[in-house]
Amino acid sequence: MPPRRVVIRNQSAEANLFARRTFIAFAGVVLVLLILFGNVYNLQVESFEKYQTRSNSNRIKLLAVAPNRGLIYDRNGVLLADNKPVYSLEVIAEDVEDITSSIIQVSQLLDISPDRQSKFFKSMKRKRRFKPVELHSRLSDQQVALFSVNQHKFPGIFVSARLKRNYPFSDLTTHSLGYVARINRKDANRLAREDKSENYAATYAIGKRGIEKYYENMLHGTIGHQEVEINNQGRVIRTLSYTPPVPGKDLTLTLDIELQMIAKRALSGKRGAIVAMDPRTGGILAMYSNPSYDGNLFVHGISTKNYKKLLDSKDLPLINRSVQSGYPPASTVKPFLALTGLEENIVTPSTTINDRGWYQLKGLPNKYRDWKPWGHGKVDLVRAIEQSCNIYFYDLAFKLGITKISTMMERFGFGDYTGIDIHEENKAIMPSVAWKRERFNQSWYTGETLSVGIGQSFWTVTPLQLTQALTTLVNHGERKVPHLLKAKSELIIESSGKTTHQNTPIIYEPRAPLKLKDDSHWNVVLEAMHSTVQKFGATAHKPFKGTTYDASGKTGSAQVARLKQGEEYDAKTTSENQRDNAMFIAFAPFDKPEIVVAVAIENVAKGGGATNAAPVARQIMDQYFGDRVITSQAHKVNISAKANKKVSSPIATTPQEAD
Amino acid sequence: MRSSGQEEQQNNTFWQRLHIDVPLLLGILVLLFLGLFIVYSAGGQETAVVYRKARSIGVALFGMFLVAQIPPLVYRKWAVPVFVLGLLMLVGVLLFGHVGKGAQRWLDLGFIKFQPSEIMKLIVPIMIAWFVSQDNLPVKISTVILAFILVLLPTLLIANQPDLGTSLLIASSGIFVIFLAGASWKLIGVCVGLASAFVPVLWMFLMKPYQKQRVLTFLNPEQDPLGSGYHIIQSKIAIGSGGIEGKGWLQGTQSQLEFLPERHTDFIFSVFSEEFGLIGVAALLSVYLFVVMRGLWIAVNAQHAFTKLLAGSLTLTFFVYVFVNIGMVSGLLPVVGVPLPLVSYGGTSMVTLMLGFGILMAISTHRRFHV
CATH class of the missing domain: 1.20.58 (Methane Monooxygenase Hydroxylase; Chain G, domain 1)
Known part of the structure; x- marks a missing residue:
């Protein structure tokens, strides 16, 4: 150590200097403390309210609680749409230490496809790190169990349960029920426009088609709220208050699932549709379009492959043929045309013509043929309907002219929406002079009027329109609103806390009736339809042989291919999609009808309405009436010996519950 | 008068022999015990955290005592x-x-x-x-x-x-x-x-980039409220929502629900202000002021330039901790990792501070210190 320098120190001067400096430092300390305190004062006193509000909004969250969607039942209380818990596997990236390896491990454990994994990683990038992202949308019970046992190995990955719509009858009800699916951007925008976004804050799916869409407001219910205290992870610490959601209304439909099943069976392997309606109310008993598809596929988000398959199918399963397909009505509209003839005094029930197998307009070379090459001979109005005589109706249509026809047919609802309670509906076409002018900018030709006379030309109808028109006919002009909804039921919570279901039947105001100058005309036409089925040798006699419910009906076979003059139609040589359509309309019993049915079958291989469509209608009616034996009061009807054996009394009608 | 003065002198002699400066020790103990209570609240009311803090307090006090025995000459x-x-x-x-x-x-x-x-x-x-x-x-x-x-x-x-x-x-x-x-x-x-x-x-x-980010965040914390500005915003919310009287011990929602980051270390002042309000802050700052005053008093009364300077510097540096920490959590200064001295959880920095106080006590009690 070097010898220390000797410093002569001025102890007191040093002490004074140091004391001065220390005092300055102390003054600085006090100043700084005042600044710190002033700042805290500013935060805690001046801005207290601002920070208190922010502190509360930090910790208090209003959690939306989704209401349970209303259930849907058929007319007899069979469940058609319910809500089932579905388990999904979700991941909060923030809580997972090594996201890639965790996902790979859990995927190995639960056998999750690489497809889903890459989808997960894609959507993970788009979401905030502390929001859950779905890895698997539908775990099986085994997968849930397997994961639960191993959950401790995967922090940040969890199973979440959600109620999802389920249609137990799958494709049997899809066209009428429609389906729900994930709320997409378009739906969200619409909800925002209608000011409903708040009510849907916790809702995952929304009605996209059919009843589910039309009655979305009733089915959805009202959102509930849970005010909770949360921590910084967003985890709920405790509930501060709770407003329960109001579940959606349960709906009871007019549909009868057993009739639906018969309809499906009867149409299996065919393209076509059936609509059955109660003419007393307008309630639809059965509405089935074949082929159909499974609405459940859409609930879980349909895969591109499956959707493409449905879209590309030649059989167009996505189309609800009962309301969306316009078919040429063919001879099924002859009763309506006959009624128009009577109403316009063009014909009387006794007006006869002589059918030689063809009809020719004066001065024109074209020959309009009857379906029977040699004609029916002498034909009056009733026989014209029974035998579906084209010549009679060429003549009638010619005499009526297109305007009178279209005016009257529009009063039956042809060419317009029926107003059924689903949005998927087609107006089809009721041609008129004005329509053709607008559509083709062409004038109307008389030859087209003749085709309209046998339900061809531009005229198309939906099976539902036919059912509706027939309902008006059997009701002697009383017009009903076709509908699927029978009743709604809502949960009433009394102040005592007791809950009851209040069932309210839906009342449909009938439309303005169709009035005829002479009310007896209704019966002329209806009786002609009756004998079409009941009279030996009439066009629809064979398919209804042995039935006990006194059915009436009218057949139709629509030409799809345009035949050239003199050309003969032959199903075997015509390509499949150019073959004739088979049509049939029917109602029963004759007195006080309870059911009207319309059947359309596309491109039948052989025969027409009587051989293809009428048996289908019969199966529906057989199911509807069961063992009931009904005889007409005004007519002698042959009741088969077999039916007589079963039921002792010739008149044994079980009154059906009216809806 | 005389007898009491004698008693005092005797007392002083006892503590002096132990080389302990009593007022300084009292101020330090108040802060340390306050620290225990707040760490309990901030650490999710986990007793294990309190035990660990108590253990390091014991170690630190012992360290302080040992250092105080060493004459400043050394x-x-x-x-x-x-x-x-x-x-x-x-x-x-x-x-x-x-x-x-x-x-x-x-x-x-x-x-x-x-x-x-x-x-x-x-x-x-x-x-x-x-x-x-x-x-x-x-x-x-x-x-x-x-x-x-x-x-x-x-x-x-x-x-x-x-x-x-x-x-x-x-x-x-x-x-x-x-x-x-x-x-x-x-x-x-x-x-x-x-x-x-x-x-x-x-x-x-x-x-480094993260340091620059801290400064930018300090200048405008609201520009990224969920990212780097999150800490400082949550801290200000905690302090501000405490109000005058505070939410009460263990009742601070910002800290109990874990919105505050680094609750028991750097941001412990926010927890304290939220739960004890402006009144608590005034009391805490007073204790710090007292400790600083006592430290400066020791410095002024030290007998040599070296000890004066050393005591003054140690005291003022202690205050820098207070200033930087409180300034940072209340949004006056950018976020730099400085704990609230003696109160924050964290053994290392507390032990260093206590060793510093040991030096102060040595300066205060080893009067016969020759050049």
């Missing part, structure tokens, strides 16, 4: 070699340091892992106090310049780890010595000017 004798050893260790950290939390601060000697930068908090004021007390006060400019270089060496080494908080504390401990030693005001003015000019250089070349 520090002066060992100032140079220890300073050199400290610098070597800092270089060692730079070369073989253990990386933790994104910074290289720890030195692993096989049997023990420690932060040389913590020891430097004591070594630097000792070294500078020794250096400037070689000559008569006030200090000459040449001494100041040399002293600055001595301060700058460890400061830059630590800032490079990077540990902005500690380097700031070490720099200020040296600067306080120079200031107390009577550096001329003109010189101080020039230094402040130079320091301001150095800021852009610091920003452009020396600061």
